[in-house]
Amino acid sequence: MNLLAIDCATNACSAALWLDDAPGPHRHAVMRRGHGEVLMPMVAEIMDEAGLDFAGLRAIAVTTGPGAFTGIRIGLSAARGFALAAGLPVVGVTTLEAVAAAQDSEGYPLLVALDSKRDDIYVQLFESDGAALSEPLSMLPEEVADILPAAKTVAVAGDMADAVLRALADRDPPLLRLTGPDLPDAAVVARIAARRFASEPVAANAPPPTALYLRPPDAIPKAGRI
């Protein structure tokens, strides 16, 4: 199956195609802002390179978060817009599972830690084969100890992995810092989504995926004050 994957949810922007059973053309750029400006040219370039248009796709895949709220929404609005105009379903993949799938954790359980641009970080614990051992969570780096299996080596990846290592420097056995990619990449998102779609196709009229923010909006109810 052919599938287009995009990711704008963190400090990177990427787009990738999955063609039949193999990775297709791919673009990736590390950037803090401006995802909304570079995404469409990236998609146009890889579609051109593959000689494909949207009628040749089976699905759109997108990262739903957690990550930067604005970036999550840019990715999801693009994916949902593509899907709407091309009559395609959308497959949602989390940033945490996208980073996890890019690692070789050497048989150890894997913790992915991503930047929330606040004090707390986004984390999720996985089995070495990629199966989730926790929900996606938002917590302070020092609180991460609470979700780790006791007395076991745990591998860590993600752009906040170093913060976790610093916060849990005294842990025994020590955490293992992985050297795989620390940010999500649409190429990995495409692979996850293609596998998922093949085993459980998204049903007709299924509601499109929504954002995984992990945090409510910062707002305090008030009345009668200005």
Next chain:
Amino acid sequence: MVMRVSVYPLWPVPRKRDIRSLKIPPAGCTSQTMKVLGIETSCDETAAAVVTGDRRILSNIVLSQTEEHRPYAGVVPEIAARSHLDHTDRLIAEAMAAARIGWDDLDGVAATGGPGLIGGVLVGLTTAKAIAMVRGLPLVAVNHLEGHALTARLSDGLDFPYLLLLISGGHCQLLAVKGVGQYSRYGGTLDDAAGEAFDKTAALLNLGYPGGPAVELAAQCGDAGRFALPRPMKGRPGCDFSFSGLKTAVRHTVAGLPGGEASDRDATDIAAGFQQAAADVLADRSRHAIRRFLSEFPSESPKGRHFVVAGGVAANQRIREVLSATVEEEGMQFTAPPLNLCTDNAAMIAWAGLERLRLGMTDDLTFAARPRWPLDESANPSGRIALGQAR
């Protein structure tokens, strides 16, 4: 074997097209038969609409977020942006279905590109870019203020030039509308927008949210003469507004009441006084603008010149009465688009997009959303004016 599935089975599957945005309107379409999809997500309304070159509104769907923001007595940007993401694609599908057209019938896609709350703007703009890319349609990133400014051409078929008073929760300005993309800003607010003053007054009087309709309702049975409230800027040269002094006067008036709180009776009287003061200020500033406009654009018959009021505050009946009387006195024609086109909507965005499209004024898919975007960029480089436009 996986079947091809369609999330929105409202129109045929796409035929092959160039995926890049076209720079010119497709050949063979006349400006009369053009159809443009408009998307508006710059504040607290998610909206989608389809309009035609012969001024027909084929669909115009608006989803208000008022209930989501009510507990906060104001628009919370993050709540607004989340809500826009949840609803924009569905509303577009509804607008297309209600217009009884398919993607191939469209000649362009227009979305608000600013000014406004950036998180929301990005949702509508990015959705529009995606649709434009898939369907090979030109994209128009519309200035929200231009949407308001050109509405009277959609609703009333006005010719250029005309004078516009735009009064809403986020904007308050007087503009000479000379052509598509051609505006002279005569004046604007130095501090709060008119709608903000209504919201804040409603909050001070515990009248509820949103403040505009609440103040108007309370004012109906109030005595506008009981409390003396100022008319900031009235009688001063030029066309600028100021509303923060009026808001402060309301606060002091409330503080000066027994117990520092307004009774129901006090609240209705203050609301009536505030509304009259706001109307008087708007009328005075508009009178200055009318005189300037008529000297710059003299006409054999001044009655042929239109004064247009737009924006959510234009829904206020007292303000309409006072403005209409002033405009009549000064010899211009008073025009107010229907209320559903005065408040934020996507038909005005689709129309402004259509007007730009037929002049070949399209935008790249790299267009960057603009939280601030004055209509008359050459004339007001100062931050002071941008303040009045920021939400």
